[in-house]
Each structure stands twice: as structure tokens, then as C-alpha cells.
Amino acid sequence: MTGIDWLILCLYFAFVLGIGVTLKKSMKTSTDFFLAGRAIPAWVAGLAFMSANLGAQEVIGMGASGAKYGIATSHFYWIGAIPAMVFVGIFMMPFYYGSRARSVPEYLRLRFDEKTRGLNAISFAVMTIFSSGISMYAIAKLIQTLHVFDGVFQRLGLGSSSIFDVAIVISAVVVLVYTFLGGLSSAIYNEVLQFFLIVAGFLPLSYLGLKNVGGWTGLKEKLGPSFTHSWAGMAHAQTNRLGVEWFGLVMGLGFVLSFGYWCTDFLVVQRAMAAHSMSAARRTPLIGAVPKMLFPFLVILPGLIAIALPTQPATAHTGVTLTSAPPGQGIIPLKLDATSGRPMLDKDGKPMLDYDLAVPSMLLHYFPAGMLGLGLTALLASFMSGMAGNVTAFNTVWTYDIYQSYIRPGATDLHYLWMGRAATVFGIAFSIAAAYMANRFNNIMDMLQLVFAFVNAPLFATFLLGMFWKRATGHGAFSGLLTGTAAAAIHHGLTLPAGAVPGIKGGWLAVLHTYPSEMAQNFWTAIYAWTTCFVVTILVSLATRAPEESKLVGLVYSLTPRPPEEKLPWYSRPAPLALIVLTGTVLLNILFW
């Protein structure tokens, strides 16, 4: 990092904090703070909808998967996210937005009952804290790995051992200041900034990389068909890099997991609820889907290029170095064991690659001082807004669904606004604790993420039945969620990915079935959980007393009058937008078949 890189980084921080300060004076009611006053234009909400998910796991993780699995990683976008985003915009938003619920758990209370809401609110609140902690951990780890602060620390005479702590404190304070002051608006505005920064920082990277390897044709020659086709070979798990067959992929990822995330996760849905009108709320996910469709070229492609380049050590810059690990393949170094410092070996005794370094090494490889500053700023911005997204979702669910419902109902709006700010502070404090936990006990974090996956897997069945089947009851939904989660856990406990040892990877009850890959196991766990929840909800609903239809108006499809089509030009109506997005996605799937 030279002077110019620092200048760009500091400029970004100044703007982030400046936005928070400017918005502070418009935070007068709790609706301003938690729902951005329901006044956000559709394009802003749409970009935020997409960017709230664009955190550390996404930017670093998708590049890593690109290097590992090739262009098949795009399934997470072209079969996963896009259809789900279209579905939530066209079919579900009328109920989320139209019911005037202030959060996803609150919709569950209106549609079902208190216990279903409580279950969802509490598990969601815990999950967001851990996710934001993991984001914070990722920021601090990246700063440590790239040795960004080392020069500054040496000059100040501080030991480099405290870099992790300082990085945690800085990111926590920045996110705290801007979400504390400006609430959801601040988070949304920063997500928009982050979106453009990511494009600004990563587009030149894909351009230079492609130019270097001779374009897509050159990449195809160097990597071979297994890296450059997304569908060819999906007939059997053994003939593609993901290790999943098409049915598990389409049902597990495309249907259960993606719809579960994009249609029910309050983190993203909150962005659409903040839109200024029903039609803007419905357009939010559709507008977000347009860049989402194209993002594989920004976040996955660099991974493919990183592995296709001639094997060489990482490029060094003044004040930023990547790693001293020996080169592995392309510009991705070997993965070293943290304690022994020796390369880690996989089950066949081959040295493992540190795929998470694919994107950072690409930045260092192609970018001179100046662009490097912009690239790193984009990376940090995405990590921080990923964290802020979790914090704003947490403070809303905490205040409306837990505090106002169970701890102190009937207080003044001003009190809840105050509570929201307080929740921001202790939410971030808990996230810091989670970040340290991730640093010290990697296994605990893996286990927690596994538990969250079990809790999330059945969710979409509950919402689907809730919105489209008026006979579904609260008892049905609650027991469906519990048994669905249990089914996920049991399935995980009875199966194992090939080559793994029973334990955190599965098979902790008995090993009845072995999946060709961990991904296949995850997808099938989700399929079992969803199906169990779906069936149990129906059976229990039929056995319990039907809900009163008059109470379900605005919450269930068949009992809600169609919203009148507002007089809008065709490009602002949800249906044509959805058609464009879906056509584009189909074309991309065919193009990279």
C-alpha cells in the first residue's frame, strides 16, 4: 500500500461516515430507523437487495469456488439466486409488503401464530449475530494476511500481533457509527456505494485477466471443458467438478436453498420492505436480479483466471504482501498448516491449494498502486456492508419481534427507536465476541453454521404453504419447522461425503449412505428437510382447526384481491422485468452449457 492506495481507502471511509452523519437528522421515528421510512426508490432498494448478500463469503468464496469448480459455480446465480429473486418479487412481495408487517417474523405472526414467529425471530437473531461476527473475522483475517497495516504498525512501534485486534476494532467502530446514526437507510446507501465500488474494482480485473489468458477461448484451451461448462457433465455426480447430479442441484440448490434464502431471509427482504410503494417493493428483487445475473463475470471469472495462469509465486507490492507459501497452481499458493507451517495434504496425500487467496492474489497480480487501493477498498467495503446488513436486520428483529413482543410491549415509539440504537451497540459487541470465537475455535463456528443450515432448510416450505394454502395452520407451521430441522439433522447424521471421517462432516449417528461430495450431501439434506416440513405442515394443519378466513385477507394468495396495476410504463412493471431477467438467465445457461 502506497500513499495513493491509502488515500482512496480513507476517502471511502470518510464518505461512509459522512452518509451516517447526514442521515442522522432524518431519524425521527422507529419506522425511519428500521424501515428507512418506507421511502427508498426501487433502484436503490434493488441494488441494496443484491449487495446485502455480497459480503466476504460471497466475494472471496465465489472466486475460490471459481478456481476450484470452474464456471459451474455460476449455478449459484443462474439456477439458484435468479429464479428465487423473480419468485419473491412477483408472488411473495404482495404479502410481505401488503400486510404492512415490519419484519419477516412479524408476517409469520400475522399469518400463523406467536410461537411460529418466536421460533423464527429468535433463531434469526442469533444467526445474524454470528454471520456479522464471521464477516468481521474475515475482514480482520484479510488485513492480517495481506499485511496491509504492518508498515504503519512498525512505524508506530507496535507489535504485529495486535493487527487482528485493531482490524476488528476499526471495522466494528465504522459499522457501529453509520448504522447507529442512520439505521437501515445508512446501511442501504452504503450497500449502493459498495455495489458500485465492487464493479469499479473488479471489472478491470476481469478485463486484464481475460486479456492476459487470451479471452474465453484461451481460458477454455488452458483449463479444459470440466472448468468451462456449467451443465455438460451434470447427468452424473462423477462427471462434473461439483460432485452433484442435476436433480440434487436443481432441487437442492435451485429450489430449496435458494428460495429459502432469497424469499424468506429478512436480511434481504428488509431491503424490499423499505421501498416507497408496493410496485417498488415488487421491482426491488427484480432490479437486483439484473446485476446478479452478470456478477459471475466479476466474482467467479477471476478465480478461473487465477488457476489458469502459469504457476508462479505471488506478486509483491510495497506494503502489501500475500503469503510466503510456495506456489501451488496458477497464482494460487499452497495452503499451509497454521501451527506447523508445512503444506496441508488432502486425503490422497496431495498438497491443498489455498483457494480463498484466489481473488486477493489476482488483485496483487494485475493492479498497480492506485487501482490496488481501489480493489482493496472494494473488498473491505463489501465485507463491512455484509456485516452492516446483518446488524440492521438484527436490531429490527430484536426490537420489534423480541423486545416489543415479549419484553416490553406498549412503550412509546421513541423508546423503541432508542432500543434499536441500543441493539445496534450490543449486537456489534456480540459480533465481536463471535469474531474472536471464530478465530480461536474454528470447529465451533463450523458446527454453528451447520445448525443454522438445519434451521433454514425447511423455512421455504412454511412460507410457500402459508402464502398459497389458506388451510395451513399455526400448529402445522410450527411442527413442520421443528420436524424439518430435525430431519435435516438426522439426514446429516446418517450420511457422509466420500472420503470424510464421521464427525462434523456427517455420519455421527451411523453411515447409511455416502455422497460423492459435501455439496451433494448439503443439497440432499435441504431436500429432506424441506419435504419433511412440507408434509408435516399439511398433515398437522388438516388435523387442527382451520384459521378464520377473514383474518387471512392480505396474507394468503386466494383471499387477497389482486393489487390494481398501477399506471406505470412497461419497464417499471414487475411482469415484463421478470420476463427480461428470466430470458437473460436462460440465455446465459445455454451460452455456458
Add this chain to the structure above:
Amino acid sequence: MGLDIRLPLGILFVLIGLILGAYGALGDPARYQQSLGVNINLYWGIVLFVFGLVMLLLSRRSKRAE
């Protein structure tokens, strides 16, 4: 919501564009061997500057329309 995001967005990108562009125009060209001989700072700086200007223009226009 009190603030048109295009305003800070425009200012930020105009500034980043100016900084990168000037650095690219004035700095040592040998630096760009790494980026395949493309003076990426200069060219991308210009693109970002123009993008920032467009955002500022749009934000001004909608303000006048109010």
C-alpha cells in the same frame, strides 16, 4: 429519504476518478508492465470520473424537477 444517494455517489466517484487519472497521467509508465502495459489508472480513472459526473447530473436534474 432526506438524501439522494446519487449525490455522495457522484462526488465519491468524481474524486476517485480524478485521483486515479492524475496518478496515471503523471506517474511512471514502467509501473504498468504489471497490468499488461495498459495504463489502467488513467483509463479507468477517466471512466469512473465520467460515471461520477453522470450521477451528479442526474441528482441535480431530479432536484430541479421537485
